[in-house]
Structure formats: C-alpha cells, structure tokens
Amino acid sequence: MGRRTTPLRTLGALAPVLAIAIGLAVWVAEATPESRAAASGETTPPLQLAAGSTSDRPVVVELFTSQGCSSCPPADALLGELAGEPGLLALSFHVDYWDYIGWKDPFASAQFTQRQRDYAAALKLRYVYTPQIVIDGRHDIVGSHRREVTRAIQKAAKTQAEVTVTLDAENGGRAMLSAGTAPQGGATVWLVMFDDSHSTEVVRGENRGRELRDSNVVRELRELGSWTGEAMEFSLDISTARAEGRGGCAVIVQQGRSGPVIGAAVLDLDGVSG
Numbered sequence: 724m725g726r727r728t729t730p731l732r733t734l735g736a737l738a739p740v741l742a743i744a745i746g747l748a749v750w751v752a753e754a755t756p757e758s759r760a761a762a763s764g765e766t767t768p769p770l771q772l773a774a775g776s777t778s779d780r781p782v783v784v785e786l787f788t789s790q791g792c793s794s795c796p797p798a799d800a801l802l803g804e805l806a807g808e809p810g811l812l813a814l815s816f817h818v819d820y821w822d823y824i825g826w827k828d829p830f831a832s833a834q835f836t837q838r839q840r841d842y843a844a845a846l847k848l849r850y851v852y853t854p855q856i857v858i859d860g861r862h863d864i865v866g867s868h869r870r871e872v873t874r875a876i877q878k879a880a881k882t883q884a885e886v887t888v889t890l891d892a893e894n895g896g897r898a899m900l901s902a903g904t905a906p907q908g909g910a911t912v913w914l915v916m917f918d919d920s921h922s923t924e925v926v927r928g929e930n931r932g933r934e935l936r937d938s939n940v941v942r943e944l945r946e947l948g949s950w951t952g953e954a955m956e957f958s959l960d961i962s963t964a965r966a967e968g969r970g971g972c973a974v975i976v977q978q979g980r981s982g983p984v985i986g987a988a989v990l991d992l993d994g995v996s997g
Contacts, residue, residue: 780884781811782810782879783859785858786801787818787854789831792853795854798866798867802815803920815830815937815941817830821853826931839851845982856872859983860982885905886901886903886910895962896961897956899954900954900955905951906985911980912955913944913946913975914943914972916941916945917939920936922934922935939971965992971990971993972992
C-alpha cells in the first residue's frame with residue numbers, strides 16, 4: 724500500500740479517472756510531523772482556543788474524511804478534540820470516493836462528497852482531498868495541520884453572526900431565525916443530525932487492522948429553506964432523531980449554498996426528553 728507513504732505519487736495515475744468520476748481531481752494530504760506523531764501515539768501540542776473568542780455563535784468546523792484513507796486518522800483525532808471544545812460546532816462528513824479501494828465507509832454519503840465539491844468550487848480549489856477541514860465556509864486547511872486549524876478557528880471566533888439562530892427542544896423542537904440583513908441572493912438554512920461517536924474495526928483497505936474512532940459523525944444533512952432577512956421558524960423532529968440514536972442536531976445558515984457561515988446553533992440531544 725505505497726500510498727500510505729507517498730500518496731501523491733500513486734494517486735497521480737488515478738487522478739484523471741477520479742476527475743471524471745467526481746468532477747474534480749482528488750488529492751490525499753501528505754503526512755506532516757504533527758500527523759505522524761498523532762498516528763504513532765506521540766504527544767501532540769494541546770489546543771489553545773478559548774482566548775480571544777468574541778463570537779456570539781459557534782464556529783463551524785467541517786472535516787471531510789474517509790475510513791478508507793490512511794492519512795485521515797490523525798485528522799479524525801483532532802476533530803475529536805475539537806468536538807469537546809466550547810464555542811465550536813465540529814462535524815465529520817464522510818465522503819464516498821475512497822470506497823472503491825477496499826473498505827466501504829459505513830458513514831460515507833455521495834451527498835457529503837457533493838458538499839465538499841461545492842466548497843471546492845466556492846473556494847476556487849483545483850481539487851477535493853482528504854482530510855480537509857473547512858472553517859465557517861471561508862477557510863480551507865489540511866485536516867491534520869492542527870496549528871493552522873487552531874489559528875483559523877481563533878480568527879473565525881472574532882466574527883459576529885449576521886443572523887441569530889435559536890434552537891428550542893420543546894414541542895418536538897424548533898429552530899428560530901432572527902430578522903436581519905440577508906446577503907444578496909439569500910442564505911441556505913441547513914439542518915444537520917449527527918452521532919456523538921463511533922468506533923469501527925476496519926478489516927480491509929488502507930486502514931486494515933485498525934480501530935478507527937470518529938466523532939460528531941454527520942448522518943443527515945437537509946435543507947430547511949432559505950433566509951432572506953425576515954424572522955423565520957422551522958419545526959424539528961427531535962423525537963425521531965433521538966429514537967434513531969442521534970446525539971445532536973445543528974442548524975447552519977450560510978450565504979448561498981456553500982458560502983460563508985453567517986449563523987449557527989447546536990442542540991445536544993442526549994439530555995433532551997420527548
């Protein structure tokens with residue numbers, strides 16, 4: 724499995740095929756000293772995110788990952804750390820374009836791959852790749868580069884919401900958006916349902932023989948509607964989400980369909996009754 728050590732070299736022969744298959748070339752991020760340390764169990768520097776946050780909404784951190792990618796476990800571990808940090812909405816979106824190399828990711832979805840492709844177009848990237856972190860729909864970073872991720876989060880934490888999103892668990896659940904000035908062309912309101920964590924024994928593919936742990940695994944992404952500046956309210960089916968084992972739900976409002984995030988809120992379903 725040479726791609727574990729020289730992913731770009733082997734992928735070069737596959738890139739044209741993948742470009743046709745998903746519309747963009749695909750690249751696997753090279754291992755860094757930090758990611759190699761994380762993979763070997765060595766000590767990694769602690770996150771330092773709390774200082775300087777002035778935002779009135781959570782910073783949205785989206786990791787695009789795959790259980791079939793040998794470069795992804797360090798990024799998955801970082802996302803797990805971020806999931807426990809206050810003031811963040813950290814989410815794992817599992818893409819499906821690595822399923823063909825031996826292990827079918829049980830959490831992968833073509834819809835999540837399309838979301839990554841939409842970000843690539845919006846951010847004017849030449850390719851999609853794993854592991855990739857997108858912060859607030861504005862910043863693209865290799866998912867295992869913890870220092871760059873930390874700096875981008877700290878920068879995003881100083882951005883104020885353009886719309887206030889409030890989630891209420893009563894009466895089945897609802898999402899309320901405040902009135903305000905919407906971006907030109909409006910904004911998309913997304914509902915995200917996610918599981919707290921999963922551990923998976925991988926028996927084939929590049930991560931064969933490893934137990935992978937994924938945090939805040941997205942299971943559903945649904946468009947609730949558009950926000951054009953008026954106050955709005957959407958119903959949420961929290962009872963069904965809890966019955967299906969979901970650990971949390973979030974609402975994200977972003978310019979267009981894949982532009983900058985202008986509002987967000989998250990609700991922990993583990994302690995919600997009804």
